[in-house]
Amino acid sequence: MRSPICEMLGIDFPLVAFSHCRDVVAAVSRAGGFGVLGATAFSPHQLERELKWLDEHCGGKGYGVDVLIPENIATKGERNVTISSVAGRIPQRHRDFVRDLLKRYDVELPERPLHTGREEHEGRLNLQEDTVMPLLETAFRHPIRLIANALGVPPQSMLDLGRRHRVPVAALIGAKEHAVRQVQAGVDIIIAEGWEAGGHCSEVSTMVLIPDVIQAIKPIRTVPVLAAGGIANGRQMAACMAMGAAGVWTGSVWLTTSESDVPQILREKMLAATARDTVRSKCRTGKFSRQLKSAWTEAWESPESPGPLPMPYQTILSEPALRAALHSAEHGNEKARELVTYWVGQCVGLTDSVKSSRTVVQEFMEDFAAAVEEMNGWASQ
Ligand SMILES: Cc1cc2nc3c(=O)[nH]c(=O)nc-3n(C[C@H](O)[C@H](O)[C@H](O)COP(=O)(O)O)c2cc1C
Structure with missing residues (x-):
């Protein structure tokens, strides 16, 4: 398949997996999807270790990194918040x-x-530009193929790092107004995350958010939209892409895989x-x-x-x-x-059983193909 996301991320199947667990990230990328590591809970030192491991375990396939810099936070404007x-x-x-x-x-x-091993982050909050910057600098020392930010327009420094390293910058949004601001600010990929999603989520269901966002950003610039929220199989993926999404961004479905921590x-x-x-x-x-x-x-x-x-x-x-x-x-x-x-x-x-991440990716591919074939069959009748 050649959706715009496949071109940008160097993949054949536009299934993106968000996880805090490096084993899931590597397994998904190796299986033909695209794993993204959530970096917020790590110190720069720990992130360096995780990314070095990913460099050695992704089998030459790409992966991405995700941070969280909220635009609205009670400590906005303060520095070195711990x-x-x-x-x-x-x-x-x-x-x-x-x-x-x-x-x-x-x-x-x-x-x-x-503390658990992963959450040991030296009292850091990693939620503001000054504390996230060392994580970003760490990430860009590795061959990442995507950098994503949640809860607001990425700071200019993050957009600049993406440009300089020729790495697409993605942003998670939950409303069309947010998508418009992100596109105007220069992000390369919109991740539209609906009401059903695990973690921070929208007031609007994925089913409505996707067409709403695609329509809103169309007059500004061509930016691919990844659908997120509630997607756990290839038939749902096909439905999102039928609505115009260039691929999907998933989180919950990986939590019960055998690699998940x-x-x-x-x-x-x-x-x-x-x-x-x-x-x-x-x-x-x-x-x-x-x-x-x-x-x-x-x-x-x-x-x-x-x-x-x-x-x-x-x-x-x-x-x-x-x-x-x-x-x-x-x-x-x-x-x-x-x-x-x-x-x-x-x-x-x-989800009611434990499967390997590879199996989940393969099932996504099979179910996606079956859905497309079925719809093509109906359309040609
Ligand atoms: C356990 C968990 C933790 C998450 N943490 C983050 C995060 O740190 N940064 C982020 O951008 N998104 C985070 N998300 C949201 C995911 O990136 C993704 O948008 C969401 O899981 C998609 O919806 P789904 O869970 O229905 O697949 C998290 C989701 C889950 C389930």
Whole structure:
């Protein structure tokens, strides 16, 4: 296949996989899709290690890197923001709410936050231009074929780095107005992410967002659009491309693959979940993001809830608490299982078994071909 995305990324099948896990990224790229590593949780040193590994394990195939520089964040304009430098701004009412909630599930919040290997990021927040820049500089020292930014127009420095290294710059958006601003700013690829998506997501469903965005940007410049949100198989991919998308950008479907490093408890929850078991809530980051429903998400919707704080404070409050809940559940606390949650989209209901990433890519290809053939057959009757 030769969609504009295939040309830009050097691939034959325009299936892009977002993952924080290098093993998924490499497996997808090797199988004929295109893996993108989420870099936000890494320090520059760790990212260097991950990318060196990818250079050695992608079998000569391309991969990309994704960062998150929100345009709207409560610490905007401040420099060198770290978790400890702003943690004191979290109101006591919110701290008490979280501590009491955890206590009801027999979870202790440790004095020093628990870290897993990947989340150990030296107290960094990596959500603003000055702290993300070292990650970008690290990324551009490797043969990346795509750099993507979420939650706003990439800073000029990021666009300039892309130009200088001849690497396409992509941006995730959730509304046509955002897409127009991104195209005017000079991004090369729009990723239109609908309501169904795991992680930060739109108010608008993918089905409506894709044609809306394509129509809005058409008069400005020809920029390929990747459809995102709710896509877990090749038939859905064909549907998105029938609406004019140049390919698809996926996240949730990779979380339960055999290569994924998602903890077992969360994997089990995801395999058992139906499409109705996720919720779009501000309770994890302060911006709307879709995640598994749990006692944690329900508590934030309850009358006792103090209401979520803006980004980045809600992240600083929720991440250590959810890590403590997971740690406790992993050590046999059955009650804590009710609290644990993770970002995942509505397509979690379409996945009920563990498959290798290669198998998922192959099934995407087969289902896509079957859908196109079927529609061609109907059209020619
Ligand atoms: C666990 C998880 C974490 C995510 N983290 C990020 C992130 O750090 N940066 C980003 O651009 N998108 C992130 N996303 C969104 C994905 O890039 C993608 O747009 C989304 O998963 C697509 O919808 P789907 O989950 O229905 O496939 C995340 C998604 C998930 C499921």
